Amino acid sequence: MKFNLLFFTALFVVLNAAVIPSNKIPSSKPECSTNASTAYLDIILIIDTSANMGSVNLRKISTTMSLIMPKFTIGNNWDLSQGYRNTRISVVTYDTNATIVANFTDINSIGDLNNILNTLTASNSQEANFAFSKAYLAKTGCTSLEHDCADPISIRPTAFVVFAAVANSPDLQQIPQLFSDLDFYETGALITVNFNTTDQTLTNFLQNITHNYFANASMYNFTASSNTLTKDLEWALLQANCYCADFFGTNAIYFDPTNNRYTRYAECMILGTWEGQGYPNDTIDMCSWSQYQKAIPAFVLSAEKTNFIQKVWMGIDPFTGMADYPYYIGLHKNQQGQWTWYDYNKGEFPLSSYTNWSPGYPNGAAGCAIMDSNDKSTLVWKNYGCNTEEAGVDALLCQVQACDPSSIACCLACNAQVGGYNKKKLMKSKGKNRYIRKMKMINGKPVRID
Structure with a gap:
């Protein structure tokens, strides 16, 4: 299932822009920044304090976070448009x-965090009601998961x-659907640490809620006994800070064979379509x-890719x-008749060693390229006319650099306004649709449709 996203912003039309040749070929797998000192994200620690966790494991959580x-x-200077790069932290416990x-x-400091974590104690209760509603409240101020509210x-x-040691909440079966229905995945990440891998119910539950649709695998799901837990948690937090913001795009996700895991990369893609008057x-x-x-x-x-x-x-x-x-994709013939791509500065760089032409293509004089399929299961390139109105193709795959600790390139609200950005209304999505990113351009203006 897929859905069209709508968003309102002024259309910026580039007419007769000069295209500048570029000798630098972008990376096919641009890595997200790992500079924690310039990270800007909100971290909500959701900690099981039931008897199943125990005081020893609570101390381990405190020690681990004190290292990361x-x-x-x-800090709490949250306005990205003002140049602040702070990480905010909230703590929620549950039994x-x-x-x-x-x-x-x-x-407001590592000392504040350490003091709070060091005072946590395990209760006598064996029950652990997962605290996602409270976490949602801590993030958004929403007192109900069923209603939108200003964020x-x-x-x-x-x-x-x-950080979980048991999964015996009465509403356990409803939680995966909760994550599917709400926007926990919209910007950021869900990270889990299993403190009781012998509990198969807990293990299956954590794998389920961290399952990524495109990777077809669990992502950011760790075990407390891992000797790389501190390193892995730091990496996962920085992965949360590699996102698409109000570009409404989808992060590229590829398998990293060096670390044997799926990883987000620093580019976002969205499929745009045009309707009505005002063809590009x-x-x-x-x-x-x-x-x-x-x-x-x-x-x-x-x-x-x-x-x-x-x-x-x-x-x-x-x-x-x-x-x-x-x-359409960005492949096109330049003024010298050579097949080239556009870079982020709208310069051109040559076709790389990778090509994906359909058999018999390119042919004729058509100087642009589309993604198409001959078998309904794989995509191939075909050269096609560049006049978007005459060619009859009204869709294009666009991309932008992802936001990460080194960049706010994808964030319209961060770049467009000086003096802070306005409050935004929380928008809910459904199921796997949260991953699919589309946009419609109606009469030359970008529109989001829920």
Whole structure:
């Protein structure tokens, strides 16, 4: 299932823009920044304090976080548009009941965090009611999971970090659907640490809620006994800070064979379509909906990226009943008749060693390229006319650099306004749709549709 996203912003039209050749070929797998000192995210620690966890494990949690968090800049100056790069931390505990032990404003230093974690004690209760409702309240101020409410800083990514020793909550079966229905995955990540791997119910539950649809595997799901836990948690927190913000795109996710895990990479993609009046001048124009986000027609430099695109944008649009493909990509002939891609500065770089032409293509004089399928299961390139109105293709795969600790490139709200950005309304999504990113351009304006 897929859905169209709607968002409102001024259209920035680039007319007759000069294209500058570039000799630098972008990375096919741009890594997310791992500079914790410039990270900007909200961390909510969700800690099982039932008797199943015990005091020894609570001390381990405290020690682990005391090793990780000094690398981050802890504080409550949250406005990214003002240049602040702070990490905010909240602590929620749960046993029979869930409690917000510390709101963001209670923790302004590593000392504050250590003091709070060192005072946690295990209860006598064996019951552990997962505290996601309280975590949602700590993040958004929403007192109910069933209603939207104002979130003053919804652009900031959130890492929900769950330290669990048992899974016996009465509403356990409903929690995966809760994560599916709400926006826990919209910006940020869910990170889990299993303190009782012999409990198969807990193990299965944590694998289930951390399952990534495109990777078809659990992501950011760790065990307390791992000798790399501190390193892994720091990495996962920084992965949460590698996201697509209000570009409404999807992070590229590839397998990392060196570390034997799936990983987010620092690029975001979105499929845009046009309707109504005001056809774009060219493929660059189709992605130029804002001067504050350097979105470009997507470049595809590896089979790995092709496979990822196939997982996301090769289905049937539930609104039209039509296949997502064909759609334009950034491949085109330059003024010298050579096949080239656009880079993020709208310069050009040459076709790499990777190609994916359909048999018999390129042919004729058509100087742009589309993603299409001959067998309804794999995508291939075909050269196609560049006049978007005459060619009859109204869709284009756009991409932008992801936001990460080194960049706010994807964040329109961060770049467009000086003096802070306005409150945004929380938007809910459904099921696997949270991963699928589309946009419609109606009469030349970007529109989000729920």
